[in-house]
Amino acid sequence: MTGLSGKTAVVTGSTTGIGLAIARAFAGAGANIVMNGLGNPDDIEKVRRQIEADFGAKAVYSPADMSKPAEIAEMVALGERTFGGVDILVNNAGIQFVSPIEEFPIEKWDAIIAINLSSAFHAIRAAVPSMKKRGWGRIINTASAHSLIASPFKSAYVSAKHGIAGLTKTVALELATFKITCNCISPGYVWTPLVEKQIPETMKARNLTKEQVIKDVLLEAQPTKEFVTSEQVGALALFLCGDDAAQITGTNLSIDGGWTAG
Numbered sequence: 001m002t003g004l005s006g007k008t009a010v011v012t013g014s015t016t017g018i019g020l021a022i023a024r025a026f027a028g029a030g031a032n033i034v035m036n037g038l039g040n041p042d043d044i045e046k047v048r049r050q051i052e053a054d055f056g057a058k059a060v061y062s063p064a065d066m067s068k069p070a071e072i073a074e075m076v077a078l079g080e081r082t083f084g085g086v087d088i089l090v091n092n093a094g095i096q097f098v099s100p101i102e103e104f105p106i107e108k109w110d111a112i113i114a115i116n117l118s119s120a121f122h123a124i125r126a127a128v129p130s131m132k133k134r135g136w137g138r139i140i141n142t143a144s145a146h147s148l149i150a151s152p153f154k155s156a157y158v159s160a161k162h163g164i165a166g167l168t169k170t171v172a173l174e175l176a177t178f179k180i181t182c183n184c185i186s187p188g189y190v191w192t193p194l195v196e197k198q199i200p201e202t203m204k205a206r207n208l209t210k211e212q213v214i215k216d217v218l219l220e221a222q223p224t225k226e227f228v229t230s231e232q233v234g235a236l237a238l239f240l241c242g243d244d245a246a247q248i249t250g251t252n253l254s255i256d257g258g259w260t261a262g
């Protein structure tokens with residue numbers, strides 16, 4: 001079992017879904033957590049306190065908007081000020097929008113590229129000096145099966161996710177001799193608010209019922225016919241933080257029920 005006692009992890013988009021499961025997995029291993037994400041402040045405070053209560057870990061919350069580079073730098077600085085440095089960075093925040101390309105709203109394209117791709121660049125850029133100073137680091141990017149293959153109507157998301165797979169490889173090569181690894185995790189469909197939210201848009205774009213979207217669009221692609229769980233993604237992220245994963249860098253790890261094997 002990977003121990004992270006004394007380490008500090010910044011996990012973007014950790015107020016819900018996969019990011020929250022990753023933050024909880026790290027807290028369970030003893031890490032200090034910098035939480036981040038949008039949402040109702042009372043709900044976020046409840047989640048933060050629950051992490052501290054469940055694991056005896058320390059968790060602070062950064063309200064940084066992942067589309068704002070200065071706020072991203074401030075999130076990393078908060079981790080450094082509070083805990084003395086940042087050892088682990090998980091770039092996980094993400095949004096989705098589904099639409100035919102000729103109707104794809106320009107502001108949605110810009111937001112998806114900013115939040116799902118550029119934010120990782122800004123956070124890595126801000127966190128690497130701290131990792132280099134401490135002579136150890138782990139960078140994990142939540143990519144997607146859509147970093148390897150495409151689906152129609154998701155032009156911005158697929159572009160951002162392919163981009164993050166490239167960023168992962170570049171950063172891994174640059175940091176290879178600093179005991180800092182950089183990998184991405186590529187889930188298939190995980191049942192989270194992000195997936196739930198895209199069901200109505202997919203119903204509209206493909207003229208399908210909710211049941212048809214779940215069975216014929218979402219789980220159609222996943223040979224196991226089961227959703228991945230957030231906790232399974234959290235466990236994989238935790239493994240990447242351990243010594244056993246010290247030689248795993250620059251990879252794109254699929255956790256997709258066999259989706260991209262086909």
Ligand code: NAD
Pocket residue numbers: 012013014015016017018019036037038039064065066067092093094095115116142143144145186187188189190191192193194195
């Ligand atoms: P989610 O909607 O539950 O969580 C997204 C998180 O990102 C939330 O905490 C949200 O507040 C945060 N966020 C959104 N916009 C933000 C912004 N501007 N600034 C700061 N935080 C912001 O979704 P999820 O499914 O847990 O997604 C997490 C990541 O996993 C995303 O990168 C997503 O693309 C990826 N992913 C999800 C699935 C899936 O099936 N759910 C599959 C593959 C990849």
